[in-house]
Each structure stands twice: as structure tokens, then as C-alpha cells.
Amino acid sequence: MFMTTRSQSEVDHVAAAGFAEVYAPVKPYLDDLDAFLQSQVGELEPEVQEHVRYVFGHSGKRLRPMLVAYSGWEGPGQTRAQDLIKLGSVIELVHLATLVHDDILDEADTRHRQETAAKKFGPAAAVLIGDVLFSHALKLAAEFDTNEICRSVARATSRVCAGEIAQTYQRGEVNYSREFYFRVIQLKTAELFEVACRLGAKVAGYSNEFSEAAGLFGRHVGIAYQIFDDLVDLYADESMIGKTLGTDLDKGKFTLPLLLLLEKLPAEEREALMERFNAGDKTVAADFTARLHDFPIFDEVVKAFEHQLSLATDAVAPFAELPPVASMQKIADLVRAQLGRIA
């Protein structure tokens, strides 16, 4: 067995304390952001306000706005506070819109322990609510002096959708290459993290050079975050590995642990298993599960995760004298500490 465990409450405590430490300085910003989002409901047509208020109602982690705030921390621009709040709101709105639409696709009933918009209002209304959130995001994005916000956000959204289409609508045989896995992550997850950081720095008045670096930080943190998410899905509860793997395979979803396993298996065995999978044989999940334990997969995934975090911090290291970078280091440390929850 290539995993160790400590008491769950112990690691949750460490993780929570870490989060608290990172969230505390931006709490005023996030509170202002929530207030701003609430104020925006009144800007929408009356027919949709109830639906949008519902979507705003769940307290998600507001990760992306946090990244905006930190990327623009104590920026050289004069009165940028409201701009950063608006930018964070734009990105959060896009994120919420993609969640609302994703929940239709996944036929998900709950998110963050609350009924999804798709469940509460029906899938058809959820299509429209997502559209309203997205178009309002772009309307706000268009209120900046520069077109760059609008352009970046529109492009990011397009790429997020492309990632979802790529992952969900694979033609013929499933693509189980590492390149494909990372491409989907880049499109679906990393893009928005990248834009949040790059534009956060930009809007706060930092240079193009630092903004690009901040964007790279966001991108790699986003990739790390997704790798971690996929790892937790599989390994957090040992007794559930088989079931989770089965569910993923049903959806044609090959996350990094499984991809690494496939790389390590003898070619014959790999081909035999994939042949069974492509033929719709559900029993392969059990075989994959059994073989997972025979290789140091967990550690290798952790290595890939660590590598992304290094790329993230390396990107901004040359700018260590700038205010955002100390916080970015802390964020990377915090993400790394999440590993404690499962290892």
C-alpha cells in the first residue's frame, strides 16, 4: 500500500487553519464582492432575479475572486479597489454559469449540499439562468476601460466549454493519453484561474510582465488543484476506490492515477483491459482497482501535483519583491498542505 493516513480531524484542522490564514486578509474583499453580486441582482430583468439570487445563495469557496484579490494586492494603480471587486465578480459569475450548465449535463441534484439550479428550476430554466449569468458577466467586463477584460473572459469561457465538450463527447474510443488529460484540465479549470490572476494583476496596475507571470501562477495552481481533486476522488476513502473508478469509467473519464497505471502495465495487459473497456465490460473496474495497488501511482500523482506547484511559484519568483508574491507562495503552500488530508 502506497499511502499513509493520519486522523481525519487532525488533517482537516490543519487544512482549515491553512485556509483561514489565507482567506483572512481577503475577507473584507470577499464580503464586498458578495455585496456587489447581491446588488447586481437588481440590475437584471425582474423575471430572472429569483433564480439568480438562488445561485448566489450558496457560499462557494470564492477561490477565483481570492486569486484576483491576491494577484492585485497593493497594486500600483490608484483607486482600484472597486475594479478588483468587479473583476472578481465577473470571473465568479462565469464560474457560476459554467457550474449551472455543468450540473445540467451531469444531471446533478446537489452542489455544495444545496439543490442545483437544474434540479430546482428544471434543466431548461437552468440553461437560461446560466446564459443570464454569463451575459451579465460580459456586460460587467465591458464596463472596464480596456477591451482586454471582455476579450479574455469571452475567450476563457469559450475554452471552458470546449474542455467540457472534449471531455464529455469523445468520439469512438476514449482518449486516455496524458496529453488529453492535461489539455482538458487546461481548458476546463486552469483557464479561469489563469485569467483571474493575470487580469487581477493587470487591473491593479502591475506590469505586463508580472501579469503574465501571475497568469502562469494561476494556470499551474489550477492544474495542481485539479490533479489533487482527481486524486482525492479516488484515494480519500480506500474502501470506495473501486466504486469511484467504476463511475469514472462509466463516464469515460480517465484521471491521472488511471492514466499512469495504464502507462505502467505491460502492453498486452493494457490492450486487453482497454479492449474490454471499449466493449463495455463493466468488470474492468475491479481489475484496474486491484492493479492500482501494485504500483506507486499515488506517489507519482503527488509528484505531478508538486511539479505544477513548483511551476506556479517559479513563475512569480523573479518578482518576489512585489506584494502579491508572498501571498501567492502561501497559496501554493496551502494547496500543497491539502495533501495532508489524504496522505
Next chain:
Amino acid sequence: MFMTTRSQSEVDHVAAAGFAEVYAPVKPYLDDLDAFLQSQVGELEPEVQEHVRYVFGHSGKRLRPMLVAYSGWEGPGQTRAQDLIKLGSVIELVHLATLVHDDILDEADTRHRQETAAKKFGPAAAVLIGDVLFSHALKLAAEFDTNEICRSVARATSRVCAGEIAQTYQRGEVNYSREFYFRVIQLKTAELFEVACRLGAKVAGYSNEFSEAAGLFGRHVGIAYQIFDDLVDLYADESMIGKTLGTDLDKGKFTLPLLLLLEKLPAEEREALMERFNAGDKTVAADFTARLHDFPIFDEVVKAFEHQLSLATDAVAPFAELPPVASMQKIADLVRAQLGRIA
């Protein structure tokens, strides 16, 4: 009976000739626009190109781009041709996105005699394809120097969605007031016509005053167009009135003919019929159908339609010396001539 008929082929011929006359001068523009849209497919992520090409494949009427072209006709700006093509494309992309999403909501199998994206790729993929089209529209909108395109298009999209939500998701008893009917039309249909005309004039270098007037022209032509559409739905085939009315009522859709009837009925009778409708009694359709013939509803709807067309041409009449206005008058005449198809 308050309707007259002439030979269908005769009126189709007149209508077709009229359309040809209006479309001929903008055919080069529309051809360039189609070529531009095709070129845009390559700008999208590979995963979505097949889907988007499919949506572009059907040859819709390209009404909104036509309005863009005419509103910017021989504008004082120097080299604006490409801008008008891009603008027309932006608006057409938004329109196509709303169609793709609407077809999911309506569970429609065909549009323009072709399988809808929802039917071909499934409702889930159709959500994403619509999102890709929207976001690409906004990306292109952000390429203009001015933020106004982005802002107007984002706002229009938000309003179109609100209109769809208003119409489809009425709480409690159905709203059958004239105000509600026109509000839904404004949001769902007229908004995009208005934006097409206002921005077409603006981008071509016309004054704010004329651009606003052009916008009003677009708005009222849009409203007239929808009134006509609803009229045709009901009256084009006399033998089908009852069936169409029944379908509309099932969807809680009260179009102008029915709203006018309700206004004219004695209060007691109106209340009794609405009570039966609200109780889910499907037989009310037959009663409504019978009563439709007892009042000059058709003529009154035509009056409302004509009124909108007057508002449209009145809006631009003060600018009669400007090149777009002659064509706008022709467009209004053409829309008016459509009546020949059913009266």
C-alpha cells in the same frame, strides 16, 4: 369571417419578389459574412469545430445581418466594411446561440428543415455549443475599439434570456395582459433587431442621433415581425386554428389574437374561460376558437402590426436624406407586404 384570401402562389410570388429586391443589394455583404463565419470556425478549439460548422450549415434568412448592413449603408466612416461584417457576425452568432438553446427548451427536432443541434448532438452538447457561440460572439465584440459593442451585445443577450424565462416560466396563473405580451416580444425578439440597427449605424460612423433612431426602427420592425409571426401561426391555415390555439394554450402562450379576444369578451365569460384554462381544462381551446370568429380580431392585430411599422418608419423619417433610410422604408414595406400571404 373577418379574413380574405387570394391564391397562395400569387402572394408567395409577391413576397418572394419583395424579399429578393431587398436582399439583392446586400448579397455581397451576406456572402462575405458567411465566409467570415466559416473562417471563424478555425479560431475555435478543435473539439467544437464540427458542432459549430453544423450550426452554421443551415441557411437562415440572416435577417439581423441584413439590418446591420442597411443601417450602416454608405456610412460616413472610412473603411468600415470589415467592421460591419464582423458586427453582423456577432449578432448572428448571438441569434444562433439563442436558437440552439431554445431548441433544447422546446425539445425541437428540426429547424429550417434540418435536425436541430439538440437533436443531432443531444441536449447536453447543445448547451455547450450555444455557450461556445455566445462566447465567440462576445470575443469578436471585444475586438472593436469601443466597449459599446461588447456592452450592448452582452446586455441584449441577457434580455433575450430574460424574455425566454418570462415566457416559459410563469408562476401561478398565466399572465395574459397586453403589457406582458409586448414585454416578452421586446426582450426576446425586438432587442436584437434594435441592437443590430443601432450598432450598424454607429459602427458605420453615423451620428448618435441617427443610430438611436435606427435602433428604434429595428425595435419596432422586430415587434411587427413577431406580431405577424404570431398572426400567421394562427390564421394562415384556417382549418388549423383550433389545433394551433390548443398547442399555444398548452404552453401557456397567449399571443395577441387571443389577448384581444379576452379583452372583448364579456367579463363573466372571460373569467369562466380563464378559470377553466387555469384548472387545466383542455376543451377551452375549442371555445376560444369559436369565439375568435365573432370579433374583428384579425383586423385589429393587423392594425397593431401596422402601428409598429409606422413607429418604425416615423423614427427614421427625420433622417430621410441619409442613405440607410430609403432601404429601411423598403424593409418596412416588405414586412407589410408579408400580410398578403394571409389576407
